[in-house]
Amino acid sequence: MNQKIYSLLALVLLLSVTLQAQIEKVEPPFWWQDMQHNQVEIMMYGKDIANLEVVSEKATITGITKTENPNYVFVTLDTKGLNAGTYPIQLKKKRKIVDTYNFELKTREEGSRFRKSYDSSDMMYLLMPDRFANGNSSNDSSDLVTEKANREDANGRHGGDIEGIIQHLDYLEKLGATAVWSTPLCEDNDEAYSYHGYAQSDVYKIDPRYGSNADYKRLADELHKRDMKLVMDYVTNHWGLEHWMIQDLPTYEWIHQFPGYAQTNYRMSTQMDPNAAESDFKYCMDGWFVKSMPDLNQSNPLVLNYLIQNAIWWIEYAGLDGYRVDTYSYNDKEGIAKWTKAITDEYPNFNIVGEVWLHDQAQIAYWQKDSKISAIQSYNTHLPSVMDFTLHDAISSVFYVENPSWDKGMIQVYENFVNDFLYPDVNNLLVFAENHDTDRFNQRFQNVADYKLAMTLIATVRGIPQLYYGSEIGMAGDKSKGDGDIRQDFPGGWNGDDNNAFTASGRTAEQAEYFDFTSKLFTWRKSAEVIHTGKTTQYLPWDDVYVFFRYNETETVMVVVNNSKDARTFDLNRFKENLQNFTKATDVISGKTINVAADKMTIEGKSSFVLELKK
Incomplete structure (x- = not known):
């Protein structure tokens, strides 16, 4: 017994x-x-x-x-x-x-290691999936996560998903987009504001309100069928408080603790300042971005390797074509450089653009791979691409200027490119007029004329152009009302929407004018190799008319941007070193032929030319 x-x-x-x-x-x-x-x-x-x-x-x-x-x-x-x-x-x-x-x-897919990434031949379309299109209403809410759909709440979940993106890839292709950057799609289980996805709670799992891991892979596959690319928004700096590992930390040092919470000072200049106080340097890099997003400690080998493997896993699993890295310069400097190098060692052609939100070209250039500036401090980020925030700054203000002066007007755009010598690779800069965190361009400048001028610049200068969803139909939004207002639903993305801007027949006359201009310009750009990799010569603006040339051994394009409300007539002899023996040109937008062998050229107020020169 x-x-x-x-x-x-x-x-x-x-x-x-x-x-x-x-x-x-x-x-x-x-x-x-x-x-x-x-x-x-x-x-x-x-x-x-x-x-x-x-x-x-x-x-x-x-x-x-x-x-x-x-x-x-x-x-x-x-x-x-x-x-x-x-x-x-x-x-x-x-x-x-x-x-x-x-x-x-x-079994690894053939050619995976040497996959082609995005580059200056691409136009990247940035969308927020929750606000783009609802392709599957059955997953608007889920028992697996806390926040439920409420389209009436500007800061709530609206129901956009991966299926909605897939259903509108033809629209994006017609627009001229060749790469899609979606804000994060991994699970974010915050009780509120979870739609933006930057407070992730599981980085190996697509949020069920967007779909499944298989759906995300299918999105990449569908893009590849159209010779388009998928760019994941990757967050190395922080997770959300609801992340399951934050709820049960593997080790105290998995996140930065002071102990517990401390706010970053947001002063990224401390990261390269040789005179910075050690405490200021530390609080920028180790402080939490916000209280609901614990700061990951990339100096801990376990954390760093976890992030490296997760990034490689998604590339290999989904077939990704590139990364955009959120708040890149808030990470541990040495840790994020190792992370970046590990990714590009695994995939030598893989492009990664880092969000380095600074307002000085030297400070931005510091973060690009092989920068001679950061080399002074024996530092190399290995980061292939950075975002041209100083060009964004210029575009955000230049169209307000009615009376140009020594340092106001189109000279602000000109001066941005004066400092191109600071960048190791100017063709690998992301250029943009706005994104999901900035003021909406069409809110600041409420007319299609200024939009056309901004897009002319974005489409023809060096770098990789990025367009924010809805700009191409005139969508606006007031950031002072909150982020939800600059992240409104795309009209036609939900059943029952009164206006369907995804279709030509559904667009208003105003939306059509925005879309048609954007589509024509970026569709042309797809095959314009001279824009992708050509050299640049720019001329000092005169009477707020800015002229620059993009050229290579076989092609030359002349771009003229008149920011004045009035027509301007100017002397073409000034541009002889680039006009050379060219006699005529075709305007990409209007299709008109223009005589460039004449002495003078006239351009209407608030308008632009993109001229393919011919002999």
């Missing part, structure tokens, strides 16, 4: 250990063969999982890391030379198998 009791107690104890040691999460959930990153650090999570022995009979475990939190164990698996297949990882207690995870190595 006693023996039976002892046996029963032993069985209960074994079952108890088994239940306690149940594997709840494994990240990354799988990997691929033939990767440069072949030492895969697998995070395994479960109640008291660190108390168990970890073994693998089919693969070599080269490292096991445990922290003060017994619910985590980090297992490094050597995948070098392994074929695609399943490699069981066993958890044991006194030689008994408590749990097993079958870690899969998948």
Whole structure:
């Protein structure tokens, strides 16, 4: 009788250990063969999982890391030379198998390592998925996440999703877009404001209100069928408070603690200031962006490797063509440089643009790969592309100027390009008139004429043009009313919308004028190699008329932008070094032929020419 009791107690104890040691999460959930990153650090999570022995009979475990939190164990698996297949990882207690995870190595797609990324031949279309189009109303709300759909709330969930993007790819293609940058789609389980996606709660999972991981991969596939590209908005600096790992930190040092919360000072200039106080430097880099977004500690090797692997996993899984990295210059400087280099080592042609929101070209250039400025401090970000915020600053103010002066008017645009010598790669700058965080251009300048001037610049200067969703139909929004107002729903993206601007027949006359201009300009740009990689010569503006040339060995384009309300007539002889023996030109927008062999040229007020020169 006693023996039976002892046996029963032993069985209960074994079952108890088994239940306690149940594997709840494994990240990354799988990997691929033939990767440069072949030492895969697998995070395994479960109640008291660190108390168990970890073994693998089919693969070599080269490292096991445990922290003060017994619910985590980090297992490094050597995948070098392994074929695609399943490699069981066993958890044991006194030689008994408590749990097993079958870690899969998948077959890598042919050519994956050397995939082509976005570049200066592209036009990138930035959209906020929750506000673009609702293709599947059944996922507007989900029991898996807290916030439910409420289209009446400007800051709430409206129901836009991945299916809505897929259904309107023909529209984007006709517009002239060749790459789509969507704000984050991973799960954001905040109680409110979760639509923007920057407070992520699970970085291996698409938010169910947008769809599934498979839907995201399908979006990439559908884009690729159209020779278009998908750019993921990646957040390395912070997660949301609701992230499951923040709720049960793997280690105290997983996030920056002071202890607990401390606000960043937002002074990114401290990151390159040789005279900066150490405390100011630290609070910029380590302080939390906002109280609801804990700041990740990229100087911790576990955190850094987790972020590297997650980024590689999404590229390989979904077939991504590039990254935009949020708040790039708020990260740990050395850590983010290692993260960036790891991605580009794995994918040598992969482009990554970092959000470096500064207002000085030297400070922005500091963050681009191989910058001679950051080299002074023996620092290299390895970041291929940065955002041209100083050009944005100029475009945001220049069209207000009615009486140009020494430093006001089109000279502000000219002066932006004077400093191009600071950048290691001027063709790899993202140029834009607005984005999801700035004032809406069409709110600041409420007329199509100024919009056309801004788009002429964005489409023809060096770099990669980026268009914010809805600008092409005249969408506006007042940032002083809150971010929700500059992130309004695209008309026609929801069943029952009175106005459907996705279709030519559904657009108002005003929307059509915006769209038709944008479509013609950027469709032309797709094949305009001289714009993609040509050199630039610019001339000092005169009477607020700005003239510059883009040229290569076989083509020359003359761009004329008249910011004055009045027509201007100017002397063409001034531009002889670029006009050379050209006699006529075709205006890309109007199709008209213009005589450039004449002495004078006249351009109407608030208008532009994009002239393909011919002999």
